[in-house]
Amino acid sequence: MDTGRKAPVSHLQDDVEGEENTILIRRTLRSGQKFYYDGNVIVMGDVNPGAEVVATGHVIVMGQMRGMVHAGAEGDESAMVMAFRLLPTQLRIANHITRPPDDEVPPGTFPEVAKIKNGVVTIESYQTGRAAV
Amino acid sequence: MGEVIVVTSGKGGVGKTTTTANLGTGLAQLGNKVALVDADIGLRNLDVVLGLENRIVYDITDVTGGHCRLRQALIKDKRYEGLFLLPAAQTKDKTSVNPDQMKELCGDLRQEFDYVIIDCPAGIEQGFKNAIAGADRAVVVTTPEVSAVRDADRIVGLLEAAELRDPRLIVNRVRYKMVKAGDMMSIEDIIDILAIDLLGVVPEDEMVVITTNRGEAVICDDRSRSGQAYRNIVRRITGEQVPLLSLEEGGLMNRIRRMIGFK
Numbered sequence: 001m002d003t004g005r006k007a008p009v010s011h012l013q014d015d016v017e018g019e020e021n022t023i024l025i026r027r028t029l030r031s032g033q034k035f036y037y038d039g040n041v042i043v044m045g046d047v048n049p050g051a052e053v054v055a056t057g058h059v060i061v062m063g064q065m066r067g068m069v070h071a072g073a074e075g076d077e078s079a080m081v082m083a084f085r086l087l088p089t090q091l092r093i094a095n096h097i098t099r100p101p102d103d104e105v106p107p108g109t110f111p112e113v114a115k116i117k118n119g120v121v122t123i124e125s126y127q128t129g130r131a132a133v
Numbered sequence: 134m135g136e137v138i139v140v141t142s143g144k145g146g147v148g149k150t151t152t153t154a155n156l157g158t159g160l161a162q163l164g165n166k167v168a169l170v171d172a173d174i175g176l177r178n179l180d181v182v183l184g185l186e187n188r189i190v191y192d193i194t195d196v197t198g199g200h201c202r203l204r205q206a207l208i209k210d211k212r213y214e215g216l217f218l219l220p221a222a223q224t225k226d227k228t229s230v231n232p233d234q235m236k237e238l239c240g241d242l243r244q245e246f247d248y249v250i251i252d253c254p255a256g257i258e259q260g261f262k263n264a265i266a267g268a269d270r271a272v273v274v275t276t277p278e279v280s281a282v283r284d285a286d287r288i289v290g291l292l293e294a295a296e297l298r299d300p301r302l303i304v305n306r307v308r309y310k311m312v313k314a315g316d317m318m319s320i321e322d323i324i325d326i327l328a329i330d331l332l333g334v335v336p337e338d339e340m341v342v343i344t345t346n347r348g349e350a351v352i353c354d355d356r357s358r359s360g361q362a363y364r365n366i367v368r369r370i371t372g373e374q375v376p377l378l379s380l381e382e383g384g385l386m387n388r389i390r391r392m393i394g395f396k
């Protein structure tokens with residue numbers, strides 16, 4: 001029985017996304033392992049150095065993101081990368097390719113979000129409910 | 134029925150052969166019947182490390198190829214009653230044995246031995262696939278270097294894919310002074326990435342080189358720190374628990390970081 005997608009509660013409409021598929025990876029991606037998905041990806045584990053996650057939508061890592069990550073791989077500039085610990089070797093959003101500065105001191109253990117702000121990929125600490133701002 | 138343990142690493146020169154020799158010797162010291170299998174075909178050296186090179190008549194390919202019986206190829210150790218070596222072939226390559234043959238070989242060995250320990254070659258190709266084919270458990274050896282840890286991580290992923298679950302880690306050649314000074318990866322750093330159980334930590338120790346050159350295992354040296362480390366590892370293999378290391382946690386800060394773009 002398919003009644004079509006239920007409209008989200010009206011005042012939440014702008015903040016609820018449901019058009020894309022989302023996939024859950026329930027393990028750690030290790031060096032040499034690559035994951036591509038047409039949609040959003042949630043990793044319940046770490047993404048280790050030498051591993052790659054590529055998604056056309058957002059990438060959320062419930063663990064450490066230390067590998068290569070590409071969100072919005074088909075050009076979506078609103079795509080984000082979020083991780084409990086965001087230490088990517090390289091981070092790409094849409095066609096922006098970035099890497100951490102060579103002299104960067106690794107941040108502490110707290111969640112961060114990477115997104116395009118004013119045309120530049122920026123990382124800031126994740127604050128509940130403000131990821132989409 | 135014995136247990137088949139493969140000692141593997143990805144990267145070469147991190148201490149697989151040293152570890153295999155020491156685990157074998159240590160387990161035999163405790164009265165176990167142990168078979169060591171040198172799966173590094175074409176680059177054999179477990180025989181040299183054990184000082185048994187001059188006793189080799191048949192090798193692993195003679196057994197898998199049906200040219201001799203398993204019993205004929207097994208070389209008895211000089212010192213320990215229960216310790217045996219199945220040497221690798223030196224004049225052949227890794228394709229002269231296949232995973233099915235290794236499975237069968239391990240199946241035969243575990244009938245007779247309490248522990249079968251396989252010394253895996255470096256790399257992730259056929260030699261690796263052969264070495265893990267008949268194993269029940271894996272011990273991953275790494276050194277505190279970024280490249281060795283990266284390779285170990287690759288290996289853990291491949292072991293998982295081959296359904297060899299819960300590999301355990303040995304960190305070899307640790308120099309505590311360097312770790313303290315922040316010039317070497319700490320055990321915490323390594324565990325943080327690999328996220329597997331720690332079986333033990335072996336310090337950098339010149340006694341390893343000295344004993345190896347004499348064809349002996351450092352575990353026989355009562356005074357060396359590396360020997361003590363291997364004795365602890367052997368006990369853990371026979372069932373003792375390893376205390377878990379606590380990981381350091383950083384505080385929460387609100388900060389903005391910028392990434393560098395590629396032109």
Ligand SMILES: Nc1ncnc2c1ncn2[C@@H]1O[C@H](COP(=O)(O)OP(=O)(O)O)[C@@H](O)[C@H]1O
Nearest residue numbers: 145146147148149150151306336337338341342
């Ligand atoms: N803890 C250690 N301290 C000092 N030297 C070591 C230690 N472990 C291994 N070595 C030396 O490192 C070299 C490589 O070790 P080996 O066991 O042959 O590595 P692999 O089998 O992984 O290639 C050897 O010369 C060995 O004597």
Ligand SMILES: [Mg+2]
Nearest residue numbers: 149150173178
């Ligand atoms: Mg070796």
